[in-house]
Amino acid sequence: xxxxxxxxxxxNTVEKDLTEEQQKILTPSKxxxxxxxKRRSSVIALIILCVIILSVIFAPVISKHDxxxxxxxRAKQPPSKEHILGTDELGRDYFARILxxxxxxxxxxxxxxxxxxxxxxxxxxxxxxxGGWIDNVLMRATEIFMSFPFLPLVIxxxxxxxxxxAPEKKMYLVMIILGLLSWPGLARMIxxxxxxxxxxxxxxAAKALGIRNSKIIWRHLIxxxxxxxxxxxxxxxxxxxxxxxxxxxxxxxxxPPVPTWGNLIQYARDMYxxxxxxxxxxxxxxxxxxxxxxxNLIGDGLRDAIDPKSK
Amino acid sequence: xxxxxxxxxxxxIPVILLISILIFGIIKLVPGDPVGSNLDPRATxxxxxxxxxxxxxxxxxxVQYWNWLTRSLKGDFGYSYIYKRPVVEVVxxxxxNSLILNIFVYLFAFIIAIPIGIITAVKQxxxxxxxxSAFSLFGISMPTFFFxxxxxxxxxxxxQWLPISGMITVGRNYQGxxxxxxxxxxxxxxxxxxxxxxxxxxxxxxxxxxLEVINQDYIRTARSKGLSEKVVIYKHAFRNALxxxxxxxxxxxxxxxxxxxxxxxxxxWPGIGRVLVEAVNARDxxxxxxxxxxxxxxxxxxxLLADIGYALVDPRIKVE
Numbered sequence: 001x002x003x004x005x006x007x008x009x010x011x012n013t014v015e016k017d018l019t020e021e022q023q024k025i026l027t028p029s030k031x032x033x034x035x036x037x038k039r040r041s042s043v044i045a046l047i048i049l050c051v052i053i054l055s056v057i058f059a060p061v062i063s064k065h066d067x068x069x070x071x072x073x074r075a076k077q078p079p080s081k082e083h084i085l086g087t088d089e090l091g092r093d094y095f096a097r098i099l100x101x102x103x104x105x106x107x108x109x110x111x112x113x114x115x116x117x118x119x120x121x122x123x124x125x126x127x128x129x130x131g132g133w134i135d136n137v138l139m140r141a142t143e144i145f146m147s148f149p150f151l152p153l154v155i156x157x158x159x160x161x162x163x164x165x166a167p168e169k170k171m172y173l174v175m176i177i178l179g180l181l182s183w184p185g186l187a188r189m190i191x192x193x194x195x196x197x198x199x200x201x202x203x204x205a206a207k208a209l210g211i212r213n214s215k216i217i218w219r220h221l222i223x224x225x226x227x228x229x230x231x232x233x234x235x236x237x238x239x240x241x242x243x244x245x246x247x248x249x250x251x252x253x254x255x256p257p258v259p260t261w262g263n264l265i266q267y268a269r270d271m272y273x274x275x276x277x278x279x280x281x282x283x284x285x286x287x288x289x290x291x292x293x294x295x296n297l298i299g300d301g302l303r304d305a306i307d308p309k310s311k
Numbered sequence: 312x313x314x315x316x317x318x319x320x321x322x323x324i325p326v327i328l329l330i331s332i333l334i335f336g337i338i339k340l341v342p343g344d345p346v347g348s349n350l351d352p353r354a355t356x357x358x359x360x361x362x363x364x365x366x367x368x369x370x371x372x373x374v375q376y377w378n379w380l381t382r383s384l385k386g387d388f389g390y391s392y393i394y395k396r397p398v399v400e401v402v403x404x405x406x407x408n409s410l411i412l413n414i415f416v417y418l419f420a421f422i423i424a425i426p427i428g429i430i431t432a433v434k435q436x437x438x439x440x441x442x443x444s445a446f447s448l449f450g451i452s453m454p455t456f457f458f459x460x461x462x463x464x465x466x467x468x469x470x471q472w473l474p475i476s477g478m479i480t481v482g483r484n485y486q487g488x489x490x491x492x493x494x495x496x497x498x499x500x501x502x503x504x505x506x507x508x509x510x511x512x513x514x515x516x517x518x519x520x521x522l523e524v525i526n527q528d529y530i531r532t533a534r535s536k537g538l539s540e541k542v543v544i545y546k547h548a549f550r551n552a553l554x555x556x557x558x559x560x561x562x563x564x565x566x567x568x569x570x571x572x573x574x575x576x577x578x579x580w581p582g583i584g585r586v587l588v589e590a591v592n593a594r595d596x597x598x599x600x601x602x603x604x605x606x607x608x609x610x611x612x613x614x615l616l617a618d619i620g621y622a623l624v625d626p627r628i629k630v631e
Contacts, residue, residue: 144326147614149565149606151572152587156603157337159591242454246573249456250588268460275468285457293452 035305042301045294052291056102065093067100067259078279085279088267098284101259105288108175108254109241113233115179116186116240121229123183124190125217129198139191146184154181154243158252167255174253178240186232193225227306234299238292245288261288316619323611330607331383335376338596383604389597393589398601402583406605408478409575409582412498413567416505424510425556428517432525432552433544443514450511459504459577466500473499476579501578505571509563520555524548554625561617565610 026034037043055062065083070090077087085094127138157177165173197203198221206216222229247253248262256263261284267273268281363369367378382389388398431440467475474480474497485493524530525548533547534540572584579585583602590598 144329147326147607147611148330149603149610152603152606153334155572155587155591156334156599159594160337160340238452245454246456249454249573250576252591262454265457265460274460274464278464281460285454285460288454288457289452292454293448296448296452 032302032305036301039301039304042297045297045301048290049294049298052102052287052294053106056099056106059096059099059103063093063096063099065096067092067096068257069093078277085283086277088280094280097259097264098261098287101261101264101284102287102291104171104254104258104260105241105244105262106291108171108178108244108260109237111175112178112182112240112244113236115176116183116236117229117233119179119183120186120190121222124187125194125222127187128191128194129213129217129221131195135191139188142184142187145181148181150181151243151246154178154247155250155252158247162252162255168258171254171258171260174244174247178243182236182240186229186236189228189232190222190225193228194221197221197224231299231303231306234295234302238295238299241288241292241295261285312622315622316615319615319618323615326611327604327608331380331604332376334600334603334607335379338600339372339375379600383601388601391590391598392595393593393598398597401598402586402601402605405581405583405586408580409568409571409584411478411494412501412505412575412580412582413571415498416502416509417563417567419502420506420509420513421560423506424513425517427510428514429521429544429549429552431514432518432521435522440518443518447511447515450507453508455504455508456573456577458507459501459574462500462504463577475500478581497580501571501574501580504574505567509567513559513563516559517552517556521548521552524552527551554621557620557624558617561613561615561620564613564616565606566613568606568609 070092072091074083074087075089075091077083077091079086083093083095085098088094088097123138123142127135127142154177158174161177162170162173194217203216203220206220211220244253244260245262245265248255248260249265251263251266254260254263264284265281267277273280360369367375370378386399388402390396391398391401394401427443431437431443434440463475466473478497479485479490479493480497483493530543530548533543538547568583571580571582572587574580575582575585576588583605586598587602587606589595590602
């Protein structure tokens with residue numbers, strides 16, 4: 001992929017009086033990386049996010065405790081050398097629970113957005129490419145989905161469907177609900193992009209070559225909107241993490257014994273814990289805040305780097 | 312214009328019907344028999360059958376939906392299981408409590424956000440601008456419920472400066488001015504969280520729309536005519552920037568109400584959001600359906616208001 005771009009670029013980067021720095025051949029991806037690097041806050045955010053992701057992936061290396069292993073003999077301990085953030089009411093190591101909780105929170109955020117992107121691409125791609133009545137029907141449906149009251153509906157569905165699902169599987173339910181309800185914005189954006197792209201000559205050329213419509217959409221049109229999709233998906237991960245944490249905090253999302261940052265904060269609903277055991281609820285809250293802020297900063301940086309309209 | 316509004320209102324009807332079918336369908340997915348919870352556990356099989364027939368549960372699902380719909384249209388949403396009173400009697404007082412909090416927040420947020428948005432756009436990349444960018448980032452990245460808990464911890468528990476729960480002090484029967492003061496004090500912390508949350512997006516929005524206008528040719532023309540900067544910004548630029556801002560006014564209404572779901576739960580504010588969570592947890596289906604429909608209609612009306620506002624303010628948009 002990169003090599004192909006280099007070949008293409010070599011023909012038209014023949015302007016003469018360029019400095020040596022500028023003479024290096026820039027592929028589109030290199031250009032984006034370079035622009036992204038200029039925003040220091042986004043780069044720092046990327047580094048912090050990498051640290052968070054790595055520590056969540058390598059949780060077993062970082063903490064030798066099992067987040068599910070309980071031992072009543074050591075329940076409700078305050079932070080100590082052995083248990084950095086103490087233990088919970090069942091004697092499980094709390095630091096380990098936060099690390100594994102991060103795994104769940106990030107997984108839910110990422111997979112919810114994947115679902116969102118797939119549906120958004122299908123609906124937006126088809127509506128934008130075919131136009132006419134297909135576009136009309138799909139966009140009306142999208143508008144109806146957009147006018148759903150998001151949080152109340154998520155709460156209702158999660159509570160009702162959740163009753164017949166095992167606690168260990170609830171995280172998949174949350175992913176699916178969030179994914180199924182948040183695609184309309186993305187679908188609209190992709191449709192708008194494709195509406196203008198399909199008038200361009202490469203689409204005409206593809207049609208003249210007799211390429212199937214579905215292939216034109218997937219291989220020629222959608223890849224051209226990838227920049228926008230990446231920016232929007234990044235920001236969507238941030239809001240999916242926030243939504244999951246809110247749901248789990250209400251007790252309607254990911255359910256114990258599976259830990260997630262949102263349901264760990266539930267300890268704060270008990271006045272005694274809120275007041276005397278702040279190490280139970282402040283760290284997971286800060287984890288959510290830090291992760292979401294980093295993702296938002298990266299999203300902004302990507303937007304500046306990818307969006308040709310921004311400077 | 313009136314015809315446009317009327318047409319849009321008529322267009323809402325099928326959408327509302329569709330949403331009501333969806334909500335009804337979801338709630339009918341519930342496993343188990345709702346009759347069980349209403350009756351004496353010693354009830355005989357015949358009594359249970361009679362109860363099912365009385366509630367219409369023996370009929371096919373589309374008949375049940377039709378019955379629910381026609382009764383709802385007459386204002387009969389059934390009986391609330393938690394409050395032991397008809398749903399229509401329960402809901403209005405909660406709507407009122409949510410409105411008190413929301414109107415206060417709404418006015419405050421807009422009054423502050425618009426000037427800040429203008430200033431940050433006019434002085435782009437200045438220190439003020441950077442400060443508010445950081446502030447906006449904080450606002451959109453902070454989970455509302457966690458922020459609420461932090462405020463409770465610092466202002467209500469560590470230092471007992473402000474009330475942290477409910478809408479009035481329990482046990483004190485304040486009247487008149489004292490009562491108003493009491494409610495206002497209870498509103499400070501939840502209001503603060505909501506204001507900061509909505510400020511973040513409002514400031515961003517105003518700033519972007521101001522920036523777009525400021526770079527237009529007619530602003531340069533206005534400047535080159537020798538108009539003072541004040542006139543250029545507030546008369547020419549702001550008026551045009553107002554157009555997209557008007558739409559956000561409409562969109563914010565439903566999001567404020569549903570955003571309050573988390574906050575009302577954390578601060579125990581007796582509003583519609585907290586009741587929704589209560590109803591969901593207690594499986595009070597009649598109350599749930601009524602509240603979900605309320606939120607759905609509110610969202611639709613908010614969107615409609617945004618469109619009407621847009622058409623009213625922007626002379627370039629033709630209503631036909």
